[in-house]
Amino acid sequence: MKDKSFIPPERVLMGPGPSDVSQRILDAMARPTIGHLDPAFISMMDEIKGLLQYAFQTKNDLTFAVSAPGMAGMECCFANLVETEDKVIIAKNGFFGERMKENVERFGGVPIVIDDEWGTKVDLNKIQEALKQHSDAKIVASVHAETSTGALTDPESITKLAHDHGCLSIVDTVTGLAGVPLKVDDWNIDAIYSGTQKCLSASPGLSPISFSERAKEKIKNRKSKVKSWFLDLNLIMSYWEGEGGRSYHHTAPINALYGLHEALIILKEEGIENSWKRHMENHLLLREGLEKLNISYLVNKEDRLPQLNAIYIPEGVNDLESRQRLLNDFNLEIGAGLGVLAGKVWRIGLMGHSSKKENIDHCLQSLAQVI
């Protein structure tokens, strides 16, 4: 068989990410590749930094995009901030809390996992209790927007608790950024990571990230070297932060960064508050339609992420077959359940460019025919 170019099918992406990438961003990614040390490219990198500061609502100087997907952003936070024997309190209420635990262990830290049921938000009392019990803890980590369940957690209060007990706060906002309110500076978050393929609707492959001065201090004063050369922020800082003489660290993913730049321009054109508002309004529209179909949500009304709607698979409906029909007959991708929720829930994403009325109509119409 002759090898052929890959022509992807056209899908409507309403799963847990990637979301639909707009033509503007696809066009941006197709612009001619230039060198990563070209002055034109470096000034674009500076613009991305400013635009990411806007998206995160921060003035943090150490704000940039890791040259790898969101999971590398997570690893970048833990690899740099965790030292051997550091106790890390992990507020776990879904799949990604489990990943945090793995990260802490691999970098020689001691994870203290505080469990909440999947589909609920993090219980602040339990975090406070853990902080009292482990007065030598160094970090509290939590997930702003649990992609596995659609539960929204309050990183502001968790960060406050962490600081009251002398801990740093690491926040996962892979699915949160641009979809729900997030104010890194006002909330005093120390380290935060996200992805490009959720509410920013750029292609996957980069991880926006930001660190407070307090976090930078901890990194600069590490006793041991970071157990990753690629993700060592002491090295990366000079690549992204250096004025003028940017030194060579690695070859940046040029065209992916064109796409992220365009996605951030689009976000700024809309306005971050308007983006939050649009995600909420479309969530309410979808919810109304789902209720008419007698479909119910996993998460309590007040703790739901507008951009990630985890719904119970209606009784008697075959999980895999139905999703395959949605994909094959309606070109519609929705997400399966992850971990303990596999076979129990579906996840409908309304993220970024996918969060629009046409998609909601298409999704409700298609669902009605499949269930």
Place this chain on the structure above:
Amino acid sequence: MKDKSFIPPERVLMGPGPSDVSQRILDAMARPTIGHLDPAFISMMDEIKGLLQYAFQTKNDLTFAVSAPGMAGMECCFANLVETEDKVIIAKNGFFGERMKENVERFGGVPIVIDDEWGTKVDLNKIQEALKQHSDAKIVASVHAETSTGALTDPESITKLAHDHGCLSIVDTVTGLAGVPLKVDDWNIDAIYSGTQKCLSASPGLSPISFSERAKEKIKNRKSKVKSWFLDLNLIMSYWEGEGGRSYHHTAPINALYGLHEALIILKEEGIENSWKRHMENHLLLREGLEKLNISYLVNKEDRLPQLNAIYIPEGVNDLESRQRLLNDFNLEIGAGLGVLAGKVWRIGLMGHSSKKENIDHCLQSLAQVI
């Protein structure tokens, strides 16, 4: 100032990478994003695996692209193959040997660095000597194509020495793949990594990689967990290798992979031997022109990489000013010297899509006006 879309200048990329990306590949990257668990995407991933096996000339089952640039590919090899206290002999004859040392140290290994002068190839006698002296060594690492100097090293002989002494062989071919002969299976290489932005001429951001059965055995039998979750091959294997039920590990860089797929199709259309031949023929053309300009090479004639021409900056010529003129007046990017060669050499790349006669003419004409 209003934020604006980024429109890159059009360059001719003749530095150490990225190389010119063809319109076919740019167009491929701009195709609609689909989900990373979409059956259509998964079958494209399988095709990439087969195409990478062709590029590497291997049947290794564990052949795939790391979702991050070449330096992460390097880290993936060392993170997975080096355990605490493992002695690793590093054949260092340039900048990237130094990076290997950093990698070994960060993963708890003991680097034994065997130095050769920058711009020369690796001296096999020294490697043999080191293997005798360190009979407990576990790995020998070398750089097939030193991007910092343009020197070609013989990984086949180094691998043979390594195996004779019970060691595994790790080879860096970031700049080598598709530019000079490489036969992973015939040469029995155990672990090898490359980049997409050199002789494959895809956009930067992915790292093709391949592991022998012997390397896989070592990874499966590790005493300690890999000190990276993102790069742990035990986890990644199930993502790339799994038949049918591919499990979720991370969100792949969809559009970048479209580009790599197209780049590999283009390579197969040309034929790998023809690609090697084209790189050599164009190197000889460039060399002829440079000789007429009285420009001399850093590396001995017989050890030169055709795709990376490191030349001495002519006496009395200002390094930075000349490169700026080439960029601004001729839209031509060439590379500066790295490390100890900074200010002494320029690096002219003839990689992948950049390796063509028009570029050679343009480069020689422009150089003649600048020096």
